[in-house]
Amino acid sequence: MRESNAAEAGRRRPADRVALECWGGVDLGGTKIEAVVVDRAGEVLGKMRQPTPAEGGPDEVVQAIHETLEGAASAAGLTPRQLAGVGVGAPGAVNVNEGTLGHVSNVGRGWTTPYPVAGDLGARVGRPVVLGNDVQVAVAAEYRLGAGRPYRSLLGVWWGTGVGGGLVLDGVPWRGRGAAGEVGHMVVKPGGARCGCGRRGCLEAYAGRASMERRAHKAARKGEETVLFELMRKKGRSRLTSSIWARALSLEDALATWLIDRAVRMMGAGLASAINLLDVEAVVLGGGLGTRLGPGFASRIHAAMRPHIFVPERQPPVHVAELGELSGAIGAALLAQPRMT
């Protein structure tokens, strides 16, 4: 699972660069930690990925982040101490001002009490560390370097285990009081399906991969036929991954098709609501399912939004994210850079 490489090593030699003109970025996920080192323009000079320690507490997790960052820096011919700064994108309850992370359910063995991730990592690295929300930083990266480049305002929708989101409004990430962008918890059906968050009728209750998996289990238990769990066993997985969903769709599995069709319909309603409220220029679709299902599904979501868009001559385009798996890590590195307009 470890991988590490010097990106485009022939074209630019990191040793030529002034140190402190490079930034580190880390995407902390439930299954993996992804780290990059980027230059001022956001170009990736080195990267590394390793699994998130499955049973670790916050201390072990920060230790693993540090190792991954060292790998990425080394691939760029640097040490972490030579970086101008480091950004970390994380799920859960991020307190940007305090640099703490709490309410993490699926990283390591999880923790609830806020842990000073920025302070702990900063002490290990010897450089300033800033913390941000994983989806918000990924959306910011797509805005600056990816599918969002042509626009000043956009809604990013990260479609995976859950449905996350991030906003850029007039060139600036909009975070509200810290928790903006929860597009997955917009209500698409009052009193509807139970969501992982405990509420009812959220978009994520229909479109999140975890919710769809729960629904598929329920249907299978009732005797409904599906290839979903057979594919899961054959691939040796314990979860219905994005590629399993994609494969089941290509096999025209009836249950998978029904669940994804419903997810697309609800995405159409939820995202159209967001557009009617905010009138941003474009939607960028990322996340495991978003990038796996790709442009065909971006078009289907666009079509599902159309009947609900209030200004019909201004249907915002729906683009697939361009930076792929690295968007989170790159976005985290950009977060550490001095803010540019």
Next chain:
Amino acid sequence: MRESNAAEAGRRRPADRVALECWGGVDLGGTKIEAVVVDRAGEVLGKMRQPTPAEGGPDEVVQAIHETLEGAASAAGLTPRQLAGVGVGAPGAVNVNEGTLGHVSNVGRGWTTPYPVAGDLGARVGRPVVLGNDVQVAVAAEYRLGAGRPYRSLLGVWWGTGVGGGLVLDGVPWRGRGAAGEVGHMVVKPGGARCGCGRRGCLEAYAGRASMERRAHKAARKGEETVLFELMRKKGRSRLTSSIWARALSLEDALATWLIDRAVRMMGAGLASAINLLDVEAVVLGGGLGTRLGPGFASRIHAAMRPHIFVPERQPPVHVAELGELSGAIGAALLAQPRMT
């Protein structure tokens, strides 16, 4: 219907003021035109109201706006030419850059082709005129001078014939590409009730006064008992006004109660969706129904939002608008002022 007064004439004498330190504001509505003259602080120095010409085209409407503005200026001891500038808040398709207004269905005899309201009125007044969306300017006024004063970000919801909205984000009105704030056309029930806009399942299809009136007519035709239309006839009205709804509720009319309860429930879902997406600090509730039903219903909407709010410890308060009927005209005047932070 005409009324005109010098506000607090004893306390400040407009004749003492430097001309060009006053601004005119006009709220163009379907039934009435409201004009004010305000000072730099937004304090009302004079006001006037008259009915919108029922059968007029754009030319007659602008003529009537001009007369109303003259009345307000006169009440402040001025002529329109002495104003530093004039703002007009209007319903329909406002093109802020061009100063045109199109797709107006319920002002005068209505018109579809964009008409240069700002240019025409500017030529009559001899001062610069700016045009804005009626709800957006009213929300901006509440932000600066009304219930929104304590906050940097808020969602304004104008609950009347329709359900309009406006956003202030970090102190700046957010207009998107010009059409932001359509909270009434957020989808609260995909495939649900038909909305006045032609779509299905919009919040306005459940909570807009016009939609509720259509639904009440349908129920009455089917023989359901209600005092709503009896109250309408007694009051000599042709529409179910906000005060008729309020009266029917106080009489515990079953149909009115059911319709308003449903509206409140859907408002809860729609506004919670907006909060989960934007995480603004507060909601300000205005419009005919919002101000008529008042704090009791602001509390009920707050309670209906609660089960859907993603960060439960950050329930944003719901306040009733404070500037009442003048919020639109005052907001239009503020629009004409040089932008201050």
